[in-house]
Amino acid sequence: REVLNVASLPPRLVPKYLHKSAKGCLLSLQWPQPPRNVLIIPKLHAPKVVDSAVAFAKHLHNDYPGVNLIFESRIASHVHETLPFPIYTSDPTYFPDHIDLVATLGGDGTILRAASLFSTQESVPPVLSFSMGTLGFLGEWKFEEYKRAWREVYMSGSTVAVQDLQGPHTQAATGARAESEQSTPEVFAGWENARGKNMGATRASKILLRHRLKVGMYDADGVNINEQMMPTATAEQNNFHHHLHPASEDCAIPHPKTVMGAPPAFHAINELLIHRGPHPHLAIIDIYLNNHWLTEAVADGILISTPTGSTAYSLSSGGSIIHPLVKSLLITPICPRSLSFRPLVLPLTTKVVLKLSERNRGRELEVSIDGKRRAGVGIGMEVRVEGEIVRKLDDGSWTGGVPCVIRGPGKGEIHDGALEDDDGWVVGLNGLLKFNYPFGEPPSGF
Amino acid sequence: REVLNVASLPPRLVPKYLHKSAKGCLLSLQWPQPPRNVLIIPKLHAPKVVDSAVAFAKHLHNDYPGVNLIFESRIASHVHETLPFPIYTSDPTYFPDHIDLVATLGGDGTILRAASLFSTQESVPPVLSFSMGTLGFLGEWKFEEYKRAWREVYMSGSTVAVQDLQGPHTQAATGARAESEQSTPEVFAGWENARGKNMGATRASKILLRHRLKVGMYDADGVNINEQMMPTATAEQNNFHHHLHPASEDCAIPHPKTVMGAPPAFHAINELLIHRGPHPHLAIIDIYLNNHWLTEAVADGILISTPTGSTAYSLSSGGSIIHPLVKSLLITPICPRSLSFRPLVLPLTTKVVLKLSERNRGRELEVSIDGKRRAGVGIGMEVRVEGEIVRKLDDGSWTGGVPCVIRGPGKGEIHDGALEDDDGWVVGLNGLLKFNYPFGEPPSGF
Amino acid sequence: REVLNVASLPPRLVPKYLHKSAKGCLLSLQWPQPPRNVLIIPKLHAPKVVDSAVAFAKHLHNDYPGVNLIFESRIASHVHETLPFPIYTSDPTYFPDHIDLVATLGGDGTILRAASLFSTQESVPPVLSFSMGTLGFLGEWKFEEYKRAWREVYMSGSTVAVQDLQGPHTQAATGARAESEQSTPEVFAGWENARGKNMGATRASKILLRHRLKVGMYDADGVNINEQMMPTATAEQNNFHHHLHPASEDCAIPHPKTVMGAPPAFHAINELLIHRGPHPHLAIIDIYLNNHWLTEAVADGILISTPTGSTAYSLSSGGSIIHPLVKSLLITPICPRSLSFRPLVLPLTTKVVLKLSERNRGRELEVSIDGKRRAGVGIGMEVRVEGEIVRKLDDGSWTGGVPCVIRGPGKGEIHDGALEDDDGWVVGLNGLLKFNYPFGEPPSGF
Amino acid sequence: REVLNVASLPPRLVPKYLHKSAKGCLLSLQWPQPPRNVLIIPKLHAPKVVDSAVAFAKHLHNDYPGVNLIFESRIASHVHETLPFPIYTSDPTYFPDHIDLVATLGGDGTILRAASLFSTQESVPPVLSFSMGTLGFLGEWKFEEYKRAWREVYMSGSTVAVQDLQGPHTQAATGARAESEQSTPEVFAGWENARGKNMGATRASKILLRHRLKVGMYDADGVNINEQMMPTATAEQNNFHHHLHPASEDCAIPHPKTVMGAPPAFHAINELLIHRGPHPHLAIIDIYLNNHWLTEAVADGILISTPTGSTAYSLSSGGSIIHPLVKSLLITPICPRSLSFRPLVLPLTTKVVLKLSERNRGRELEVSIDGKRRAGVGIGMEVRVEGEIVRKLDDGSWTGGVPCVIRGPGKGEIHDGALEDDDGWVVGLNGLLKFNYPFGEPPSGF
């Protein structure tokens, strides 16, 4: 059994996202044909989660034989001994051109890591996320539901039946091996072979397109220096230039986006942060909005967050909670030395510039994206941030945003129409963030 | 000199609003023909402001003879002796069908009062607001600029020149009587007569369409009881059925919207408030979002605010500052008995229901819109709130929102392109709200 | 069976409070002789709680025959039929001179109501409070523990044994009637008759002396008008001049403090509040500290709170949580129209004056103490607030503060020395206020 | 001219602090004899401030010839060429035994640095601080007032006249050289020679005794490891073991406190901070109060602040403003990942323990005192913090706290009695922190 190179896989399939209804805000996933190349990302440093990833991989390989399984090289080297079939890996620069779908197993941090692999891309594959024990605010499915979850995502766009997503077949698949063996691999090879009644797009997976921020770093002369922000510090990144399967290196082609022209923008799914880091003194940052000077922040740091990021660091810093579908970006100061720096919510299209004041007296501040330090910035340098434009292209595909598969209700969970367009956000507010948790009562219900 | 009835005026002219540029967010005012019927609303209880209103009226009458001047009856009875020409008034129910444009002289409260006259209407005339001494956050023009402001609004849509808006003519008009006399009334009778170079739409007034909230009140049986919210408490409202000019009553026709079918929704420009009012005990309110139960608020009250209202009561209650163009509504609790009720920002289209819990034990709570008490509500009753949909109709006109004329830069104020799309919001943040006011420095610049 | 007049009871016994240790902050209750006159205050409008009050009264009458039971007249009229022995009542003005101890059954509101009966007094009897179902932050004992609680309080100061507070005797008393009958009334008539080993003062009840605020209202001429704040609105207050037992009126003597000299100060246990009440406009209040002008508050209202009150209204308004033993008072604004009005914590001895600005334009604001409206105040009037001085007199008694009996640990609850000086505050923070309630975890433990 | 060793100076004179009045909270400075050894600390990296320090030194040398002038070695090496008389310096370990008084020239940072030189001492000499341009919240005197300020401090305790503190003599000294020459040095050699009317203690300098926190660091075995916190990072500290004047080393004696017994506690004047520092992940800290577990903080960091520190970092993190005389300590979280971690204010005597949770997974967090990083702490280690006890000893001297000389009003500034006990705090709130800065008004008055 070998670890094959991602570069040898067929090119990425780009799905469409349809508006489910005039007023609904969630989109409906539509594959042009069944997805083939699935990147599986388990949580770091969590052996049990790797075991779950293996179980998930086996299920896909057995029941959906057309599916190719990709792992980051760090993981691939661990799991390929365990898996009785070939898997794929490579330098992450190959991912954007080959990955149809990403499945994460872990918490919010794992989703952020998955998104960071596509952080210079305008089109991110759909992300199916499983929470593993410690619940995350962004993670939508419980791991136990993985068979149903996968089938729903896989069938999305098919005109073939998905009637039994809730039915005996899937239920058995979840539990009993005997049943599962009955479902011969061929059945799932392509939608044409799938059994059951055609339920059309209405049973397609629901997609929440999360807004991102485009981030560029510029030196004092206005030259883009994004290259300095290239990831260097995290585990999987150390393997960038260290391919497991030597043969694969033959076809290693440098990623086109990084060789020619301006360096690509980085995209943040939670936030861009400038922080004093280990320096004991206050950071001093000039903030501009659409080229107007807004204010001079004297603070531990400044966060520019997406609505999705409003429940992350921004929340801890006193920001409001913004629903992910509000097209906006947030400016939230961290420990500002002012009584009157209230968090701001601006149109997503606002151009925000953070410029390091001369008054920082030679210190470097730290720039991070989604919780990963990217670079130190010095006096005169600036970080430009702007909401990424999410839009439908003429061919019906989309550009921008991170398409997250939202957990669909299981059989028996659909009580009324309301649930249909539910994005799980209120559940997360109450259940995870303990929003407006009542005083003096024994906790019940959550 | 008599006070004539508004009902005898020609019907309202509805302007169009054009997008100035692909990315600009301000709109451009376009009259189909010069505006004719102008409602002038001075601040309450401020004799000096009434004097300014008189000066403004005289200028309009002299230099733009086609313009009819309307006042609320309370004001009309004061000023008609002073004005050497006929003015108009009536029950406010006639305003929506006849008013082309509203001019307010005062602070934010005066703008709110103006908007409240159209609070059951989907189409509100443009509002040109002058701040009078005490600056307001919503008020855009200084009163001293009234001649330039008026000319800009009046000419918007004309293909006739407005080159001299900044020029000697207007400047003289502002200051010197001699010049002003030269400008014979006929000049402004219609755009065709206006002198000067054609500058087209680019010099048209900039419009900020402020979002509103649609509010409905329902009893425990789900019956709409908006009629109970009819204004009863404010000065001009006492004159609703008390026309100054008896003759005008002849043509008094009941306002169509209020006679047939469901009572109209009310629209809030700042916020909907439910509050404990004079009751010493905490209010208990169940909040639903899109028919899902969100939480039980135990608090002094609950605010549902527009982005515009984010700098009003919501700000005092700890809410974030939201730019008026972010399509959103805010749920901000007032003194919640919880450590974890963080303000929420939701899509403008969210349906919010506030329901009075049985646990209020028989007390009435108070419902207010934009700072005016509207009704008391009892157990089981609910208030339904939803962002008003602002959209362009097929004929190019718009429905929804309050079109506010934004102050355009005067000659010599245009430094670079940036100012062109400036909505004055940042200036208000720094100058009025003292946003992020720096520590320990002598105040300068503001 | 009759309802007797409180005036006929022996005069109040004033206990001493000893410092338990050099560094301990709780005090130790020391009766000069067993307490005799106990005022029992059940929660309002809660019939079940009245039943508990009856059970408590019967236990005291049976096992501690020297004890006289007093009820507010409103309650007395309900319960005297049920109780097979005489009880006492009167106009609350007689309470200060005759009540040795107050027992409340209810939540925090009941304790506040109890304290309000002594709000013009400098020396308040100890308050033993039982929470009834809905837990309160101030209520220390569960009602089920009433026998142990009472015995501990009753024996405090005795040199006679209390060894069996934890022992079979009390336990039986709590549960089994048989045992209880064995304990003949005489046993408890005086401490000398009490059985068991002498454990001395160490088993005496622990007292937390809660700080209060002294409040005075003054008109525009500086004349004290506290008389206008006399209670008028609550149920029991309507009975002030309406004695149940006519005979009792014979000996009705006007309360000395209210006849001669300056009107007495009112004391707040939670806070003094000035609020806009039902008026839709912002209140404008000038605040002075020790005769220096501090600031002009433009807000819904202003709270001056005790440390105890920091977990009440002040908390909802964004104030910090202050431990009850920090000698301080809090100025917390309610919805201030300012970004920079951070709550203040000042020495308890600070003289705070709240003065109604002329800018309120003729409106009245509302003054409340501990959640009860006391008066409306107009322009020019001022409210003067100051921390009450708590001090030990030469005879070893104390003046000032509300002595609250803190729940002592039961047998088996004492794990280490730490518990000995525990005031239950941390338990309340976590268990009731859900302080720092963790994200994303299933609630457990509370 | 040489730089002499501090060790050769006479031992420190310890003043007494008297209560000015029964209720006054400021103390009155009383030297047993005129102060002799003055440590002058100018702001770092500010050449102009060093010039002012030189001017101040010359004035002291000329007019108060008994006074010895001490500088940190780093400064001494700069200024001794400029000064026509000998000055003193040494390793800071000699300061506690020889410095009578510290004079700082700079902002709050300079005062913090001065206090840090005595951070292991229980008795800190009085600190006279001059603000230099950029105002500080803790700095009391303007530098221009240095002659009056010095004379007031110097004469405090004398029974000799200070009548001319406001008078022509001092005024002349401030401005005109001629006058100054008249005042022969001998005049100020001792109080006995000082001219003028005896005004007694009432004109003595007012002292605000600022509370400090005692900080100890312990490893996982409970062993005190304060030695690891010894200063290492700041400029002047690099000179600790690098004496300018070789001869002085002869008498260098190791500081007794650091050789024998337990390492001394460190004292913070603003706060103790544990922070995630450069690590991107949240810190996890268990907090104990008086040996009870309070909560697990998941946050950027935790601040334990003094009341003085409440206007420093704690303010930026959302803490309330605490008057320096409120005997308390604050627990303020920095960006806690919780909606319900409200800042706490506890009795100054509370024992707070911060323990690094195992859940930090091997990372080090950073411990800082008053803005200076002191050490990294790892899992299992704990930081113990407690308010320092400030008390009067039997001989009338005090232990604990930092005695800060409060600016006394100049002639013509005393308007009424109020000012007499003014600690300048309200002035700082309004003038420096822009407390409750009014909306929408042109700034005036500050």
Ligand SMILES: NC(=O)C1=CN([C@@H]2O[C@H](COP(=O)(O)OP(=O)(O)OC[C@H]3O[C@@H](n4cnc5c(N)ncnc54)[C@H](O)[C@@H]3O)[C@@H](O)[C@H]2O)C=CC1
């Ligand atoms: N003081 C704070 O609150 C800090 C927060 N962060 C946040 O952590 C993020 C990185 O996450 P990890 O790598 O897991 O770091 P981590 O291990 O420090 O955990 C951050 C926590 O935030 C949660 N989280 C992440 N994104 C979220 C979102 N959008 N909504 C709600 N919860 C969210 C995670 O579930 C986790 O509990 C950063 O993007 C930043 O937003 C990072 C540092 C400090």
Ligand SMILES: NC(=O)C1=CN([C@@H]2O[C@H](COP(=O)(O)OP(=O)(O)OC[C@H]3O[C@@H](n4cnc5c(N)ncnc54)[C@H](O)[C@@H]3O)[C@@H](O)[C@H]2O)C=CC1
């Ligand atoms: N505690 C508070 O902050 C309270 C605020 N209000 C606000 O006042 C509004 C009514 O205004 P008035 O009739 O003038 O009452 P008002 O005379 O009480 O003044 C309210 C203040 O809010 C300002 N304001 C109003 N709308 C604003 C906006 N959208 N952005 C920024 N500032 C704004 C006004 O200029 C004025 O200074 C209400 O809609 C409510 O938002 C009302 C009561 C209490």
Ligand SMILES: NC(=O)C1=CN([C@@H]2O[C@H](COP(=O)(O)OP(=O)(O)OC[C@H]3O[C@@H](n4cnc5c(N)ncnc54)[C@H](O)[C@@H]3O)[C@@H](O)[C@H]2O)C=CC1
């Ligand atoms: N928005 C708010 O938070 C409001 C709070 N209040 C508070 O209510 C108090 C009056 O209490 P009730 O008559 O029971 O009124 P209530 O029935 O409105 O209940 C107030 C709530 O506050 C709790 N509470 C009272 N004092 C407390 C304390 N010192 N610490 C922690 N919790 C406390 C009570 O248990 C109850 O849950 C007032 O003194 C005021 O502090 C009153 C009105 C509004």
Ligand SMILES: NC(=O)C1=CN([C@@H]2O[C@H](COP(=O)(O)OP(=O)(O)OC[C@H]3O[C@@H](n4cnc5c(N)ncnc54)[C@H](O)[C@@H]3O)[C@@H](O)[C@H]2O)C=CC1
């Ligand atoms: N985000 C923030 O607010 C941060 C605050 N600090 C504070 O800075 C202090 C160290 O001061 P520097 O060495 O000058 O650092 P710095 O140069 O970073 O300045 C801190 C600022 O805080 C002011 N300050 C210091 N102590 C104060 C007090 N007790 N009350 C009011 N203002 C005060 C200073 O005047 C200065 O403006 C630390 O003790 C910490 O309290 C330190 C880091 C971050």
